[in-house]
Amino acid sequence: MPRKYWSRAPYAEDKGITILLEVHAPLHFDHPWIIRHAEAYEKANTRALGFLPDMGMFLFRFPRVWKERFIRNGCPQEAADFIEKAFDDRILSEYVILDVMQNGARPQVAMAETLRHNAAFEPKRMLDFMPRIHNIHAKFYEMTDEIAEWSIPYDEVFRVLKQGGYQGYVCSEYEGNRWIEDAQEVDSLEQVRRQQLMFCRLLNETPPPALLTQ
Template sequence: MTYDIKRGVSLYSFQNDTFLGRMNLEDCIRTCAEMGATGIEIIGEQTFWGWPEVGVAPEKIAEWHALMAKYGTTPVCHDFMLDYKRYKGQPMPFAEQVASVKKDIEFGALLGMKFIRSLVSVDPEVLVAAAPFAEEKGIKILLEVHAPLHFDHPWILRHAEAYEKAGTDALGFLPDMGVFLYRYPRVWKERFIRNGVPREAADFIEAGFNDRRLAEYVVNDVMLKWGPGPQMGMVETLRHNAAFSPKRMLDFMPRIHNIHAKFYEMTEDLVEFSIPYDEVFAVLKQGGYKGHICSEYEGNRWVEDAQEVESVEQVRRQQLMFCNLLGETMPQTLVA
């Protein structure tokens, strides 16, 4: 059986390689195409120098479209930022927030994107006000549902209610799979140990997360047993991550149009250590999801102090997992 779920990659996955000059834009797009992951998602600030402060030169936009045509890839989503709380020392005025979102809508349309990603902190009223312009440009604004928030969080429900009340199809959601963290990531634990957390404390914190203990109790126990120190940084992660159910996406599926396939560690047997992607894909299939699922590798920051970051290999493994879960024939470039 075939599904309408399409494979893609957020170029955010290659941030170490691009920052260090090991990969340029064409390298990133070619790598994705070779994996059969033809949907391309970007963060404008990472991919296009000067965005949004000074704009992007027309020749860079032309290069983008030329690369899309050369490698048979599809622009999917531009992840925009709206840092309205750090604007000239005070919150950005409402009208300027809306104008900023409109600027990113225009940029996304210029790149041929169908979606732009909004940070979860943006007020629903801002996105509702920008929605008519998004409709004009053929763009949907997708709020990222990102840990520690989840689909039953009051803030997400407030957004959902505002979208329905506005009566627009230009507003939706982009779930980040990090909200379904079923096991404490191994790469997190080892990084915290390298940062000075006693292994006994790290084992205790990991067990607390995996046993679904109330985070506040684990925080208190760690303070009592080990006192202040780096272990408090590790245990704080329990307040911001949890094992929510992928089934909660079903009620929101009509407004879900793109997905961040967050991952921290793909093992050699093609399993993400912490996130149950078999359950995730079962829910997506059940809900009739028809958009892209884009690899978003964030394990780099947890291993870069101890080893070479292997972003391409990690993305390759996740894309192979996607093929397995979708029943797709694996591209030879992925298997080799």
């Protein structure tokens, strides 16, 4: 673990501050670098060190807003379909990238490269680290009219958080805007409203009136 964590942890604990390391794709809770930090946190015997997982590591479907943007950028439909299916089939990213590089041009290579940094890791892996998870970045790319996220299984994510007794915040983090702004007006507020409505449903809570007004 970097020396800076050791030096700051006692001060942070004394001040009631928690220093969180973000676990963000392509990192995940089985990654050696994260495991080494977890082991070091335990050796440090302090409550001031923890983790902040980004839900983008649980990308169970290739975001369609990504695919549509790559097609607009020149990726042929056939190549886009091939890359999406390779992601769905969990084919090793390097194999897909090699195939595309041998037969494709820059737009399809750029799309294939996203497989190198994104994968469908298991939300249940958070359970072993739950005592040190104190905040959640609820990454999302597209909230549908059915009030569900297209790519990330938030029903499973919330089931795991409940099972682990998570008591912290879940913060909306919308990143779909950058994938659609070339083709349509971005309504980030509406996307966040829908995600917050989804949270209410998953928590069996009554939505506040502000969330029910479009």
